[in-house]
Amino acid sequence: MNAAGRALVLLFVMAGAATVAFGAWGTTPGANGDLVFRRYFDDSHTWGAIFTTTTSGRNVRQLTQPPKGVLDNVPDWSPDGRHIAFQRVDPNGCGPGCETDDIWVVTSDGKHLTRVAHDPEGKGCFGNGRGAGGICRNAPGWSPDGQRIAFTCELQPTGQRTCVIDADGTGLHELTQTPGAGEEDTWPQWSPDGRRLAVQRQLGNRRAVFVIDADGGNPRRISPWGLRGGEPDWSPDGRRIVFTSNEDGPAKVSANLYTVRPDGTGLTQLTHARGGSVQYLSASFSPDGKSLTVSRTPGSGPKGRADVYVMRADGTGLRQVTRAATWESSTDWGSR
Numbered sequence: 001m002n003a004a005g006r007a008l009v010l011l012f013v014m015a016g017a018a019t020v021a022f023g024a025w026g027t028t029p030g031a032n033g034d035l036v037f038r039r040y041f042d043d044s045h046t047w048g049a050i051f052t053t054t055t056s057g058r059n060v061r062q063l064t065q066p067p068k069g070v071l072d073n074v075p076d077w078s079p080d081g082r083h084i085a086f087q088r089v090d091p092n093g094c095g096p097g098c099e100t101d102d103i104w105v106v107t108s109d110g111k112h113l114t115r116v117a118h119d120p121e122g123k124g125c126f127g128n129g130r131g132a133g134g135i136c137r138n139a140p141g142w143s144p145d146g147q148r149i150a151f152t153c154e155l156q157p158t159g160q161r162t163c164v165i166d167a168d169g170t171g172l173h174e175l176t177q178t179p180g181a182g183e184e185d186t187w188p189q190w191s192p193d194g195r196r197l198a199v200q201r202q203l204g205n206r207r208a209v210f211v212i213d214a215d216g217g218n219p220r221r222i223s224p225w226g227l228r229g230g231e232p233d234w235s236p237d238g239r240r241i242v243f244t245s246n247e248d249g250p251a252k253v254s255a256n257l258y259t260v261r262p263d264g265t266g267l268t269q270l271t272h273a274r275g276g277s278v279q280y281l282s283a284s285f286s287p288d289g290k291s292l293t294v295s296r297t298p299g300s301g302p303k304g305r306a307d308v309y310v311m312r313a314d315g316t317g318l319r320q321v322t323r324a325a326t327w328e329s330s331t332d333w334g335s336r
Contacts, residue, residue: 029236030287033336036075037308040327050075057321063110077334078142082108085140085149094124101125101136116169141189150188160184175216192238200230209243211262222264231282236289252276257283270315287335295329
């Protein structure tokens with residue numbers, strides 16, 4: 001599709017984009033650095049900012065300063081550890097009651113903030129229960145060379161698909177994946193060699209992790225439908241993919257973490273919560289591949305709010321990192 005055609009297609013948007021996400025992101029090989037996460041400031045999860053911390057939980061720093069009612073969400077470290085991409089949800093970004101869901105990038109010191117993927121003035125994700133002439137964007141993930149960002153783009157008539165944009169905000173295009181009727185792809189994450197993407201694919205009420213080629217073709221399901229797998233993250237060596245099960249499924253069934261090889265073999269359960277009282281949310285590999293960071297609820301705070309943890313890559317040695325009264329999740333492990 002040429003640039004004019006893409007621009008026309010991208011003017012149509014699916015109403016009612018989800019504004020709460022617990023994404024998990026691909027990890028680049030390297031030395032282990034800090035953790036990044038999103039902290040909610042309210043119980044409705046509509047206001048939140050991006051924070052970083054060391055793996056010991058010390059030196060917690062707030063990187064973004066969104067106005068009240070604006071949500072900075074699902075952060076992802078760049079391969080060099082110098083930038084963080086994230087989703088910003090502004091309920092009045094294109095006018096009163098007109099929501100924008102854009103992709104932003106902030107430097108790791110929080111000093112420089114750039115809007116990368118966004119709509120023209122006056123257009124947005126949705127407003128008054130219908131499309132507002134723009135795109136609903138979510139779940140950004142850096143390419144291993146740091147030159148591109150993949151993200152979920154919610155469009156009409158195709159629904160949720162994968163879009164890619166250059167890190168400087170140019171070169172926007174939608175992948176040519178061709179899911180069947182009713183199928184939607186979200187949470188795209190590049191493999192360490194840049195040749196494939198892991199995505200969360202949904203068909204009706206069924207959900208599973210798929211691996212697709214970097215151009216969107218050749219989809220292959222790698223997790224059982226029955227696990228309701230999603231939010232995938234590649235290990236730095238590309239040999240394993242970690243994912244959540246049942247994150248948004250029945251309340252009395254706990255969400256747990258699994259790993260699987262990119263060809264669908266070697267399915268391994270890492271956590272073993274039962275009964276719905278404990279829920280493991282999204283996870284990310286450490287750059288050295290030996291550990292994971294994960295958010296879990298309940299944490300130490302009131303009302304079952306989530307905290308950030310680390311564990312060994314085999315699921316043992318769980319250790320709490322954050323201990324705030326607020327909800328902290330959507331964690332990603334950066335390099336240094």
